Amino acid sequence: MARLFTGLEIPSEIAQRLTPFRGGLPGARWIEPSDYHITLRFLGEVDGSLAADLDAGLAEARARAPFAVTLDGLASFGGDRPRALYASVVLTPELADLQEEHERIARRAGAEPERRRFTPHVTLARLNREAEASAVARYLSEAGVFPSLTFTAERAALYSARTSRGGGPYLVEAAYPFGLCDAFEDDED
Template structure:
């Protein structure tokens, strides 16, 4: 059974810029730059029939309008027990509309609603045994973060295998966004 999710790819030049933040954080399992992405909708493990229905249904969203995406700062999920270091994506109405459209289309296929609030981000590292103090120190040292922007030309249906740290992610199908 494939494990699927939809997302936006991060261009190689932005991936390189983000990868320069790697290192110096105890307990971090760094994501490879080629696996950086913004998840729009996690789908999970599905059988082949559902996977085909998902791929077909997402085709309805082809040619959604393009929009700018801006990465603004480093942050962490988990508070006192940090678990993920990420680059924040500046909220935008266009990004929220695209994500909501994914949610609607995938529920029509029969998938349950996503239970988590959509917080757009690019995961840089998964943290294990990393103290909040270590994260605070890392963020203070890496505080200078020049915003990075791009305009995605497409969204994709990714597959992944069950692994530690995420990836590798494969593009199963891509869907163009209208210029």
């Protein structure tokens, strides 16, 4: 059984721009910058058959153009019981469409429907009980201005995760380039 999810990779230059936000929060278990990603569809523990069907579906996904992805702030999940600190991602029509397609592919492969609403983000830290809501609020207010960070997503990836308490390491098992990349290059000739 493999622990899988689909997502978008964060380019190393963007990951490096996020590193100044690491540290200074008791109870935070910081994610390694090389493991930063935007989850599109979490699957959890899946058998080989579902994994193979998922891979085939992702490989046959409809062609799409690369698109801009923008990180625009810091926030936390969990309210009074914070559990994660993250960089928020602007939900564009292109990103929403890609996530919806991954949901359809996952269901066709045999996965249960995702019950949570899609909130695109890059997890920076997992928080334990030591991370009190007041400390997280103070951290967020003292973090300073978050620079808008934009990159071009050119492919989606199928990741595996080591069974752990979260936070990686994550491995790209397969990548699915967006099919219209070559078409745009050919048009310029």
